[in-house]
Amino acid sequence: MGHKNSAVRIGLLYSNTGVTSVVETHQRNAALLAIEEINQSGGLLGQELLFSGEDTCSNPVAFRAEAERLILEDKCPSSGFLEPMAA
Numbered sequence: 629m630g631h632k633n634s635a636v637r638i639g640l641l642y643s644n645t646g647v648t649s650v651v652e653t654h655q656r657n658a659a660l661l662a663i664e665e666i667n668q669s670g671g672l673l674g675q676e677l678l679f680s681g682e683d684t685c686s687n688p689v690a691f692r693a694e695a696e697r698l699i700l701e702d703k704c705p706s707s708g709f710l711e712p713m714a715a
Contacts (some may be wrong), residue, residue: 636705663678
């Protein structure tokens with residue numbers, strides 16, 4: 629891919645199972661497609677983007693645990709979390 633700098637790990641919090649997976653599966657797929665397209669275009673400022681994240685099972689406790697794991701273990705930047713906004 630021709631990336632000149634180290635990779636940037638992107639932590640994504642989405643449910644693949646459970647009630648919220650109906651919406652979040654599509655959001656996750658869109659985010660993964662965006663990461664793929666960015667990497668195919670040379671990355672973000674020359675850095676490859678890497679996906680990190682596990683199924684949070686539509687469970688707030690699992691969501692929090694995964695957020696902590698992404699920050700503490702995977703060293704994903706934690707500038708904030710984006711939620712879909714109602715129109």
